[in-house]
Amino acid sequence: MVQSNDPFWHHVEEMKCMYCGHQFAKDTSISRIKWHLSGEKGHGVAICDKVTEDVQEAAFQAMHGGNKRHKSIASSSNVNDNAISTTPQEQNNNEVDNLAGDAGRTQAPDTMGQALERRLEEFDRWLMEDDIDNGTGGVVQPGAGASSSGGLTCNTNETPGDAVPTTKLVGQAFEDHKKTIWSWLMHDEVSTIGIYGMGGVGKTTLVTHIYNQLLERPGTFCHVYWITVSQDTNINKLQNSIAKRIGLDLSNEDEELYRASKLSKELTKKQKWVLILDDLWKAIELHKVGVPIQAVKGCKLIVTTRLENVCQPMGKQHTIKVEPISKEEAWALFIERLGHDTALSPEVEQIAKSVARECAGLPLGVITMAATMRGVVDVREWRNALEELRESKVRKDDMEPDVFYILRFSYNHLSDSELQQSFLYCALFPEDFKIRREDLIAYLIDEGVIKGLKSREAEFNKGHSILNKLERVCLLESAEEGYVKMRVCLLESAEEGYVKMHDLIRDMAIQILQENSQGMVKAGAQLRELPGEEEWTEHLMRVSLMHNQIKEIPSSHSPRCPSLSTLLLRGNSELQFIADSFFEQLRGLKVLDLSYTDITKLPDSVSELVSLTALLLIECRKIRHVPSLEKLRALKRLDLSGTRALEKIPQGMECLCNLRHLRMNGCGEKEFPSGLLPKLSHLQVFVLEEWILLYQRY
Template identity: 45%
Template sequence: MNLFLDHVGRRVVQDQNLKDIVDKIVEKCGGLPLSIVTIAGTMKEVDDFCEWKNALIELEERVESVKELDIEVYEPLKFSYDHLRDPKIQNCFLYCSLYPEDFIITKVELIENWIDEGLLDGLQTKEAMHPRGYSILNKLENNCLLERAEDFIDGVKMHDVLRDMALYIKGQQFMVKAGMQLKEFPSEQEWTVNVEKVSLMQTFKLEIPPHISPRWPHLSTLILKHCGLERISESFFKHMPGLKVLNLSDNSSLEYLPNSISNLKTLNALILSDCEQLKYVPSLVELTALRKLNLWRTRIEEVPHGIEMLENLRDLRMMSWDLEELPVGILRRICHLQCLTIGMTFVKGEEAGQLRKLEWVLCSFRNVQEFKKYAECTQGKYPTSFFFRVGGTPMLGNFGHPPNFKKIEKEVIFTDSEIERCDDRVVPHGLQTLTIENCDDFKCLNNIPLFRKATDLKECRISVCEGMECVVDLSLSSCDAPDNIEELGLFLLPNLREVVRVGVAVEIESTSHAPTPPAIFSSLKKLQISGCSKIKKLFPVEQLQGLPNVENIDVSYCDKMEEIIASEENHKGEGTTFILPKLKSLLLINLPNLKSICSGGVMIPANSLHHLYIVGCPEVKRIPLSLPLVENGKPSPSPSLPKMTVSPREWWESVEWDQPDAKEVLSPFVWLLGDYGRKAALLNLEINS
């Protein structure tokens, strides 16, 4: 009873009449925890006496009408399934049984599969379908029909008993042997003419005999994902006239598809992603019902014949190491696309810009000129989520995840391109992330016109730009301060000397107090700088007064770095200045010439600090942290700092603290990296950077 009440709420036992019914319902669950939890989840929002009475009657009829032990288990659970009411939601639940036992299903993948199955029809856009999918997932989770996968950020799984119940409900309509390590295709004796969905996924070494031609006239879904297939005979698809979803993904040894696929005229989704050796896809001319075509991470050498005839296509994903550019004219013909993901292949700006219904796009343009053409054709109407690469080589294949409208991306990467030639008219509306790499003529952020209009920019990453000496140059006549940037990453900039150049007039000021520079990066939360060999000082302390929101500072492999926070001589001796009040993480790694984190008289409050990592900084003599004080005035460990990572031991033993007893107080929280551990940690951080 307590388990039931924990899930349904204890209010139901306050009314004696209702309590009597609850007692009988719990009794009908037969002591099975899964049944108790599932039925409680179904009834937890119900307060009406009549509904509870009706639920008991339904449950009694179910259990008394069957005798087999397994069915006695299933029927109480089926009560929760029936109370979903909506057939489409019920079918969304049943679909999950096509996966192997205990399989963790990512929510985005599951929603995409529901879309392919037509279970989210009635909505016109993917941007609307995804919230609908999440709403269904929430209902299934709340009714305890699916469970959230532990240690998996956005996944669900189906309890084995609930999976068995779902397969019991579908009977001969589902043939599921997923995850059963099959080596041979199911025999004809196992086929049923009524089968609608077949899933053999995760069987790894499945062989389909050349003579096999299953007679499945009602088959709508065939999942042969990750089966280790090497070949499929011409006759295999001959008797599947109603097939709508064909998933052959993750068969890395499959090189060719049979021409008989060209006759699957009812096909809505053809999924061939991660067939890494696939070179040939037969003609698609007759597949006019096709709405999704996924050719991500294949080796096709040319676009499948007839792709331009797929006027109903809504989702195209394509990435091949052997296809350099999408042929002209294709995108114009498939103009109803909602999702376009093209990797390792350039697209024409003008054609992509004419896709008026795009909601999600990932693609590469050969140069700035093509990007300009795209911007001009869109007329300012950009997709909800976009990821563009301009110049360099086309985008690599690690971005092939399905569209996730819970995590909207608005990013542009400029690579080896003349970014200065991009005026503010090409800035996509709502641009959030800007990456600039291998642009040797690039000087600083506020020297490029597009920067002025990127008012929603939150993240900026700059790497391998030899001409860059500063990030922002305040000496320029037209200077726009990047007040909106929250994350700034600077990597492998060999000539970078300062983050903010304040100008000659400020530098030679001879008065006792130099004018305070204007606030720069006032929204900055995270700063990461690595491999910048000429920079000596990160920020002057005067600029830190305009950086109240900084939470993370990560500096590594900057050989000439001498000071993190530099203080002018005339500032010293004026009492203690506290900076970076919200700092949560400070990482200083392999800085051989670093002498000071902060100059004397400047301290960092440790109240918010979660992570302190100082490795390979032998010249640092002082750690300027201000620990919280207890009533007797002595320092105490910061409650938010679980440990400090330092190396080598000799450095830790010699380093000084401004607060008496601070080292003694923190010693129990110090993790000393040995030589091997230090090298491994440095290598790991280098790889992550």
């Protein structure tokens, strides 16, 4: 896994090779840069012919686990390449400041400061390694590219994967399914395995156990690839996901047929592999994607889906239906998650058994319900819970998944509005997205969900406490990425935390957001243009269009949404133009995130967004002009990091009397106006090139 201190970032400047001048795409991984520098052909990367010998050898060894180049195989495409570093998912941009215990520190621009700035810049670059890929890639589980040799000659350029955290299997049927799937994997005549069942029944948990078992038995397969497909997939997106896992570059190929041909050829060379497609929503024709499952002996495809008919068109295969667990198994799971230390009176126990039965044998529902009731001993609360569950079941829409009314009960029983609003905010991110805790908490602070605290440290502590509570009631999952970042304030390593939502829980959250038309969530939906005018209702409060391919917002769009507080357009990398009229009737906007877009100018109408508390333009590398900020007196966070083309510091910054967080590292304008800092009386965090200033004012 690439970390922020990978030394090979020093050989590129603004994604351009310092030796031959080769220009890399902005989302290029560090591993492709290493192949470029290594001089070894056959990896779909242009080779640098001007790199020095010592750097070339170092890059070669980095890609081969420290093994030196053998003269007879130098520049050969047939060498074993077992230890390539791969990149983590982009979790949007890095929040570089952690203020715990760092009030009032100032760092001078010495050697340490310069090194830190390089770390910040490289961190921004690799954060763009995004498995969402702005709607063109897939979401990959931790440790998704696994490989092992075990006596086989396996050409691989994936890092050996790590076991994926999972819950234990519940019930004899799950154990039987696990043994059956494993036997099919070992059988040469079985190429495709379909696993289907209703949402929340445990399909992904079952396959996660299989995945981990494959990792524990090296030599069984050379490679194991895991891709979470999601509802909005198409052939192009799936091709990109698979290509990224196997180290194939399809960025210069647009024709679906030729992309499929390249994928098929590369997968054929990979020998024995297992490809897991989790949560497939519609049938796919494997040959159109480029998966040569029938042509390559010893290779396997595992598919999980809610729909049996998704499995049928994919050729000769074996299928398993995952059924709900029995009443006895559901009760055992319920008691386990409730906590064995919770003593239930006989009367409460009988009610609790009825509550467990209401979960319809769906493990997700049982686990979530038990977490909600953990610590409750009053029989009246248990009776009330059972009555509410039964009433919710009666009101349930026939089109809703069976588990929805259980999840809705857990949401309704969150202790306060702060928890509920924080939970709903998570649904604004794309499906299966691993959300960096720091990013999510920053949004919650920006919008005012977390408020009334004096310091940024206190706000983030509160945010982590909220997310921990949501994890404890099983409405969020921990999703550690396992890499280490540079913690600027303390100059020490700190593990980063992530959360994610089960797709059913996210669906339920979106349903709540859409009630009374208060939310529009189309994150990662592959949109090429803005939603139509009829969808921008006056009751909208939050809109998430992040990670799409929207190219422009024309003057014909001027939505009247006076209550809109959050607008997330982050990650629309093709977005170049926003008409001035777009923001004219969005005067209640608090959070505006246009990070990682290609806009060249911020519309002048942004100057009138007087309620704005956060303006985020991270890595808007082509933006030249930001209008006056004089009227934005409520602004608390301004992030201009990576705005390399910015010609001038925005006017009116001296009026930002409530600004607490200002980040300008990598900003095109190098001169910071003298006398400005004292006017920013509430500033707590300031990042400007090599200077990293941390303030704490009470």
